Amino acid sequence: MRLRSTYAIAIVVAVHAGGTAAADKDGATLYQEKTCISCHGAEGRAPVLPVYPKLAGQNADYLYQQLQDIKSEARKNAMTAAMTGIMQNVNDDEMRIIADWLGSLQR
Ligand code: HEC
Secondary structure (H helix, E strand, C coil): CCCHHHHHHHHHHHHCCCCCCCCCCCCCHHHCCCCCHHHHHHHCCCCCCCCCCCCCCCCHHHHHHHHHHHHHHHCCCCCCCCHCCCCCCCHHHHHHHHHHHHHHHHC
């Protein structure tokens, strides 16, 4: 019984994490929920490694295109490998919202 309810919770969490209804979430929320923050830091200003890019204040269309390219692997190298898996859980609408939010921040 105990095992079963734990299992049910795990499913609910998994469904929530992969949620498709993005339109009601803002860029800051998506940036956290999609775990971008774990590598690029708060507001894309404080990457966990010095070689990871800062994102705050970058051109929104450029950011959006990079997200598309990293997801599709049109942009693919040893560094993007860290991110490609995560992008499979980020749809076009979400990319647009996150890119617009990052682009709106002060550099
Ligand atoms: C596991 C670490 C990791 C996570 C999580 C991660 N990234 Fe990245 N990201 C990187 C690395 C490393 C690069 C640099 C790739 C390269 O050197 O080509 C990068 C590159 C980028 C770029 C291109 C920046 C540029 O200047 O060209 C954007 C935009 C970006 N990430 C946004 C995001 C967003 C949005 C998320 C969340 C959906 C995210 N990243 C999640 C590690 C990560």
